[in-house]
Amino acid sequence: MTSPALSVLDLVPVRSGQTTGQALAATRSLARVADELGYRRYWLAEHHNMPAVAATNPPVLVALVAAETERIRVGSGGVMLPNHAPLVVAEQFALLEAAYPGRIDLGIGRAPGTDPLTSVALRHGAGGVSDDAVNHFPQYVDDIVAMMSADGVAMQVMGRVQALRATPRAESAADLWLLGSSDFSARLAAARGLPYVFAHHFSGRGTAEALELYRSEYQPSERHRKPHTFLTVNAVVAETQDEADRRALPNLLTMVALRTGQPLTPQPTIEEAEARGLPEEHRALAEQMSERWVVATPEQAAKQVVDLAATYGVDEVMLNPVAGAHEGSPLDRAPHREETLRLLADAL
Numbered sequence: 001m002t003s004p005a006l007s008v009l010d011l012v013p014v015r016s017g018q019t020t021g022q023a024l025a026a027t028r029s030l031a032r033v034a035d036e037l038g039y040r041r042y043w044l045a046e047h048h049n050m051p052a053v054a055a056t057n058p059p060v061l062v063a064l065v066a067a068e069t070e071r072i073r074v075g076s077g078g079v080m081l082p083n084h085a086p087l088v089v090a091e092q093f094a095l096l097e098a099a100y101p102g103r104i105d106l107g108i109g110r111a112p113g114t115d116p117l118t119s120v121a122l123r124h125g126a127g128g129v130s131d132d133a134v135n136h137f138p139q140y141v142d143d144i145v146a147m148m149s150a151d152g153v154a155m156q157v158m159g160r161v162q163a164l165r166a167t168p169r170a171e172s173a174a175d176l177w178l179l180g181s182s183d184f185s186a187r188l189a190a191a192r193g194l195p196y197v198f199a200h201h202f203s204g205r206g207t208a209e210a211l212e213l214y215r216s217e218y219q220p221s222e223r224h225r226k227p228h229t230f231l232t233v234n235a236v237v238a239e240t241q242d243e244a245d246r247r248a249l250p251n252l253l254t255m256v257a258l259r260t261g262q263p264l265t266p267q268p269t270i271e272e273a274e275a276r277g278l279p280e281e282h283r284a285l286a287e288q289m290s291e292r293w294v295v296a297t298p299e300q301a302a303k304q305v306v307d308l309a310a311t312y313g314v315d316e317v318m319l320n321p322v323a324g325a326h327e328g329s330p331l332d333r334a335p336h337r338e339e340t341l342r343l344l345a346d347a348l
Contacts, residue, residue, distance in 0.1 A: 003302075003348040004309040007041040007318040008034045008341065009077050009201065009232055012054040012061065015250070015267040015324070018331050023054045025332035027061070028068045030321070033338045035069040037345040040316060042069070043077030043107060049118040052254050052267045059092040066100045075105025077197075077232075077318075078179040082110055083122040086140040090147035090166035097148070097174040098167060104174040107197065108144070110137045110185065138188055141178070145192075148173040182206070186214040193221025195228040200292070200312075201320050207231070211312055230316035231308055234293040236323040237301045237343040238336070247336050248295045249273040250324030255289055256282045269327045293322070298347035305344065319344070 010030065014023045031042050044061040047053045055061060058076035066074040079089055089106070097104045146153035152165030178189040181199040183206075189196035190213070198210040211229060218227040234251070238244040250273040257264055260282060268276060278286055294304045305317050323336035 003306060004230075004314065005040045005316040006037075006305075006341075006345060006348070007039055007043070007230070007316060009043050009045065009318050009320040010055065010061075011045045011047060011320070013251070013267050013322075013334075014052055014054050016265075016269050016272055018266065020054050022331040024061075024064065026334040026337075027054075028064060029333045030337055030341070031065040031069055031072070031074075033341055035072040037341060039072055039341065039345070041073035041075060041105060041318070043075045043105065043318065045077050046080050046083075046109075048122065049115055051264050059089075059096065062096055062104065063099075066096065066103060071103075073103050073105055073175075074100070075174070075177075076107045078107030078109045078177070080111055081108050081137060081140055081144075082134055083119065086143045087147060087164070087166065090144045093174045094148050094166035094170055097172055098170070101172050105177060106144070106148075106174040107177040107179050108141060109179040110134055111181070141176075141188070141192065141194075145173075145176055148176075180210070183210055183213055186210045187217060190214050190217035190227070191219055193219050193224050195224060197229060197232060197318075199232060201232040201234045201318075207312060211314075230314045230318055231312050232318045232320065233305070233308060234322045235301065235305075235319040235340055235344065236293070236295045236321070236336075237298055237340040237347075238323070239297065239343075241297055241300075244295045244297065246270050246274070247323040248290065248293065249278075251322035252286055252290055253278065256286050259285060259289075267324065269329075270324045271327045273324065294319075298343040301344050302347035305348065 010027055012023050012027045034042050042065055044058050045055045046058050048056055058079050062074050093106045143153055147164060147166040150170045152163040154161050155164045177195045177197055178185045179197050186196055196214050198207050200207045215227045236244050236248040238247055250268045250270060253273050254267050294301050309317055321337040321340040323340050325336060329335055
């Protein structure tokens with residue numbers, strides 16, 4: 001199999017001693033590196049009320065990154081639709097597409113991306129209560145597709161039918177992707193003829209089954225005649241295996257804390273993570289998570305990425321570069337995340 005195209009998923013991590021502004025500067029720098037190296041797309045996640053993650057608002061981040069880059073596609077990975085009114089999402093991405101035509105992806109998920117309290121705060125007066133938002137997810141997806149189109153969607157209010165458009169004169173629409181970690185979004189994407197991505201970097205289980213379900217049930221649409229998908233994976237690449245393992249430790253400790261209900265903090269530096277260590281009772285969980293990551297030297301990482309693409313039948317792999325930083329690293333950059341992108345691109 002030929003080498004797959006490479007893309008980037010960014011959660012805008014915030015590390016110890018780093019401000020939000022510095023984390024955003026690091027993301028802009030990482031995006032410029034990805035653009036220069038020929039990566040296909042750069043997606044930004046939505047997570048809320050987390051000390052180690054600054055990716056709270058994908059449309060704002062997409063605008064920041066698109067303005068800093070020249071050719072790479074920029075999108076959301078993804079907007080958690082139950083948190084937002086569909087019209088607002090459609091308007092945001094219609095404007096982004098108008099500003100950067102042919103470069104915008106709208107990835108949509110139905111998970112909350114946060115804790116219950118924050119979900120209530122997000123949805124107050126917008127997406128409604130949780131059950132309503134999730135139950136209406138398929139209709140909301142259809143509405144967004146229609147509202148971003150030039151014709152808009154016909155809405156009936158008080159006996160009158162009127163077109164509702166996300167923007168006055170759309171000449172193109174952002175590509176819409178459905179994201180998921182279960183078979184729900186796979187079935188919906190197949191039925192609607194939409195591109196689909198399974199959250200392999202987060203779940204790691206059920207990937208093959210979800211992709212097979214999506215492909216086998218796919219119904220061609222006017223915009224997408226064939227199923228379109230790719231793979232996501234956490235990655236750390238360094239010149240030696242020992243250094244790759246060290247750089248993976250800060251994010252691994254953060255993920256263990258998240259999964260075990262420990263207090264969340266900004267991501268530690270490599271030295272802080274080594275001093276803290278991994279509790280023995282959580283070692284099995286950490287190994288279970290990290291075995292699905294690509295943590296390796298350039299040659300081994302390239303082989304693992306090619307093997308993953310072949311295993312799941314995709315021609316694109318989206319990396320979540322999770323390399324931590326050493327103490328004394330520039331706060332407005334993420335040198336080891338940038339190096340992960342460079343080393344892997346050079347090795348493929």
